[in-house]
Amino acid sequence: MNAVFSLTRLRAMLAKEFIQMRRDRVTFAMMLGVPLMLLVLFGFAINTNPKHLPAALVTAHQGPYERAIVAALEATGYYHFTHVGISATEGDALLARGDVSFVVTIPADFDRRVDRGDHPTLLIEADATDPSASSGAVSTLGTVAQEALQHEEGTEAQAAAQKASQVEVVTHLRYNPEGVTQYNIVPGLLGVILQMTMVMMTSMALTRETERGTMENLLAMPASPLEIMLGKVLPFFAVGAVQLTVILVAAKVLFQVPFVGSLWLLLSGVLIFVMALVLLGYTISTLSRTQMQAMQLTFFFFLPSILLSGFMFPFQGMPLWAQDLGEALPLTHFLRLVRAVMLKGAGFTDVRPTLAALIAFVVIFAVLALTRFRRTLD
Amino acid sequence: MTEPAIDVRGLVKRYGDKTVVDDVTITVEKGEIAGFLGPNGSGKTTTIRIMCGLLKPDAGTGRVLGMDLARDALKIKREVGYMTQRFSFYEDLSIAENLDFVAGLYRIAPRRKVVDRTLEELGLASRRNQLAGRLSGGWKQRLALAACTMHQPRLLLLDEPTAGVDPKARREFWDEIHRLAGQGITVLVSTHYMDEAERCHRINYISYGKLIAKGTVAEVVAGAGLTTFLVNGDHGGQMLRVAQDLRAAPGVDQVAPFGTTLHVVGRDGAALEASVRKIAEGAGVRWAPAETSLEDTFIQLMGASRDNMA
Ligand SMILES: Nc1ncnc2c1ncn2[C@@H]1O[C@H](COP(=O)(O)OP(=O)(O)O)[C@@H](O)[C@H]1O
Ligand SMILES: [Mg+2]
Numbered sequence: 101m102n103a104v105f106s107l108t109r110l111r112a113m114l115a116k117e118f119i120q121m122r123r124d125r126v127t128f129a130m131m132l133g134v135p136l137m138l139l140v141l142f143g144f145a146i147n148t149n150p151k152h153l154p155a156a157l158v159t160a161h162q163g164p165y166e167r168a169i170v171a172a173l174e175a176t177g178y179y180h181f182t183h184v185g186i187s188a189t190e191g192d193a194l195l196a197r198g199d200v201s202f203v204v205t206i207p208a209d210f211d212r213r214v215d216r217g218d219h220p221t222l223l224i225e226a227d228a229t230d231p232s233a234s235s236g237a238v239s240t241l242g243t244v245a246q247e248a249l250q251h252e253e254g255t256e257a258q259a260a261a262q263k264a265s266q267v268e269v270v271t272h273l274r275y276n277p278e279g280v281t282q283y284n285i286v287p288g289l290l291g292v293i294l295q296m297t298m299v300m301m302t303s304m305a306l307t308r309e310t311e312r313g314t315m316e317n318l319l320a321m322p323a324s325p326l327e328i329m330l331g332k333v334l335p336f337f338a339v340g341a342v343q344l345t346v347i348l349v350a351a352k353v354l355f356q357v358p359f360v361g362s363l364w365l366l367l368s369g370v371l372i373f374v375m376a377l378v379l380l381g382y383t384i385s386t387l388s389r390t391q392m393q394a395m396q397l398t399f400f401f402f403l404p405s406i407l408l409s410g411f412m413f414p415f416q417g418m419p420l421w422a423q424d425l426g427e428a429l430p431l432t433h434f435l436r437l438v439r440a441v442m443l444k445g446a447g448f449t450d451v452r453p454t455l456a457a458l459i460a461f462v463v464i465f466a467v468l469a470l471t472r473f474r475r476t477l478d
Numbered sequence: 479m480t481e482p483a484i485d486v487r488g489l490v491k492r493y494g495d496k497t498v499v500d501d502v503t504i505t506v507e508k509g510e511i512a513g514f515l516g517p518n519g520s521g522k523t524t525t526i527r528i529m530c531g532l533l534k535p536d537a538g539t540g541r542v543l544g545m546d547l548a549r550d551a552l553k554i555k556r557e558v559g560y561m562t563q564r565f566s567f568y569e570d571l572s573i574a575e576n577l578d579f580v581a582g583l584y585r586i587a588p589r590r591k592v593v594d595r596t597l598e599e600l601g602l603a604s605r606r607n608q609l610a611g612r613l614s615g616g617w618k619q620r621l622a623l624a625a626c627t628m629h630q631p632r633l634l635l636l637d638e639p640t641a642g643v644d645p646k647a648r649r650e651f652w653d654e655i656h657r658l659a660g661q662g663i664t665v666l667v668s669t670h671y672m673d674e675a676e677r678c679h680r681i682n683y684i685s686y687g688k689l690i691a692k693g694t695v696a697e698v699v700a701g702a703g704l705t706t707f708l709v710n711g712d713h714g715g716q717m718l719r720v721a722q723d724l725r726a727a728p729g730v731d732q733v734a735p736f737g738t739t740l741h742v743v744g745r746d747g748a749a750l751e752a753s754v755r756k757i758a759e760g761a762g763v764r765w766a767p768a769e770t771s772l773e774d775t776f777i778q779l780m781g782a783s784r785d786n787m788a
Binding site for chain 2: 103106108109111112113115116119120123124312313314315316317319320321322323324475476477478
């Protein structure tokens with residue numbers, strides 16, 4: 101036992117690692133800089149449900165119906181009419197240049213057909229090069245136009261009859277009724293930021309010693325693989341705690357993300373997740389010979405984590421094989437946990453499967469790291 | 479008789495198809511200062527790393543301090559102090575922090591006091607908070623030696639500890655090694671400086687991975703069976719011509735100029751003497767028999783081992 105683990109030796113390792121971390125300005129800057137940068141980028145700049153998109157209205161004349169439709173569309177918040185009353189060719193040119201995202205065309209006989217009770221047509225052309233940017237706006241169109249017209253047409257009886265004949269589509273946006281992207285993104289960012297910084301920094305743990313030539317000395321002294329591993333990864337819990345605080349405060353203060361669940365449950369989840377991450381990073385470190393290799397392996401894990409975890413794209417919407425891959429990533433499970441706890445107020449029993457999955461990652465990575473650790477310079 | 483401090487047999491280490499350490503057997507008795515000599519790239523560092531468990535040999539067995547190399551690597555580490563060829567303490571830690579780290583890993587108690595005393599003995603107490611990376615080469619060497627002896631090892635493995643250190647610091651370093659040996663510590667020290675061999679009790683000479691000579695300095699010199707003559711003239715230009723003639727003469731293996739004196743060395747004493755007499759007297763310069771030096775011996779041995787390689 102004495103040979104495998106001693107508190108005195110672990111204390112010595114920890115003291116050394118903390119001092120080195122403190123003196124390494126780059127690492128220190130990365131610890132705080134990366135979370136802030138990602139928060140600002142994803143939180144403020146990137147919006148997958150954008151509003152106030154520029155739109156053009158192509159119409160021959162402007163009657164009360166046209167005004168009603170324009171007003172109703174603008175009221176959704178998605179449309180902002182920058183060009184009104186232009187010709188169809190002008191509309192095409194604006195859309196092609198990207199000056200507007202939508203061209204709404206109201207045909208010349210629109211007024212007459214509404215008055216006659218015909219089916220009036222309304223053409224909306226959307227710039228769908230980025231489908232996610234336009235989907236929100238397009239989805240509101242049908243009901244908006246209907247309601248605008250009903251409003252204009254007047255009598256309540258008529259409206260009621262018409263409503264009854266319609267198929268009513270009810271969209272319920274639960275947990276995030278306004279569809280605020282940040283509610284989903286900011287908790288997700290907690291996972292992404294931890295994943296990125298924790299894995300990257302711990303993946304350098306051993307390669308840095310190797311490249312500086314200090315590994316030879318470290319291995320010649322009686323530190324056991326377990327002590328070296330713990331000494332290398334434990335200091336990052338402090339880093340994780342700082343990052344967690346920054347992100348949670350930003351979520352609350354900058355983005356007004358609601359926090360309905362238990363803070364303790366979230367903290368436990370973060371603790372286990374960070375443990376899995378630092379051990380993953382350390383495993384990478386035992387596999388790499390140079391910091392460059394460690395960096396490449398880190399990104400090898402980072403990219404699928406971003407793409408397949410449900411951070412970028414809805415998890416359920418991915419093909420099954422991609423979901424299977426996603427299940428093999430700690431971030432996937434952590435995102436489920438953090439969203440469930442923060443936004444839905446999930447309790448322990450709700451998140452038990454995700455906690456169990458995260459603990460499994462901890463065990464797997466710890467075993468991998470300890471078995472892959474080279475006790476010699478070979 | 480007690481067991482030797484180092485007893486390794488038939489060590490082999492290969493990198494790719496290159497045999498870097500080739501069937502090396504070394505024995506070092508307790509309390510001895512053993513020199514490990516050989517030119518750069520001859521396999522000294524590799525052999526020492528095998529001895530302290532940092533490399534696994536491809537063949538061979540060994541006992542260090544009575545413990546088996548393959549089985550007791552961890553126990554050996556606790557009893558051995560290894561000073562690496564390149565400074566490999568933490569340059570971003572201060573002198574005191576480095577010592578504190580080492581003391582912690584060896585579980586030295588009371589840690590603070592031992593570290594303070596070590597700093598005091600080193601004469602670095604006033605610079606304890608200076609970063610180790612800022613120390614000069616000589617001071618780094620002294621810090622490294624202090625750090626690897628703090629846990630009072632029974633065996634010290636020093637890999638070229640005096641490389642790149644000025645003569646005064648070198649002398650002090652050797653005084654320190656002798657002081658440690660006086661306390662009963664066994665020391666194996668590698669070097670490629672010939673003059674340092676004279677400061678060892680016994681030497682082992684390695685060349686191209688092969689151990690080619692061992693024993694006391696006198697034994698090694700005698701074992702090579704060489705004869706040496708000094709040929710001495712007054713003019714450099716003249717000696718240059720004499721050296722040329724000697725190199726081409728039968729029985730002459732080495733001709734090395736030292737100022738206007740030539741060291742002429744050969745294995746066949748009679749043939750060498752005949753050649754030296756003929757050429758020296760022909761040119762009208764002085765000649766006399768002399769002691770063979772360790773350097774002459776090593777150069778001869780190296781030439782021989784290279785011939786074996788080819
Ligand atoms: N990790 C390695 N991979 C390949 N070759 C190596 C390695 N380490 C050492 N060598 C080679 O082994 C030979 C002996 O090296 P070394 O033991 O360092 O010699 P010395 O210490 O006597 O200078 C050298 O030719 C060196 O290039
Ligand atoms: Mg060497």
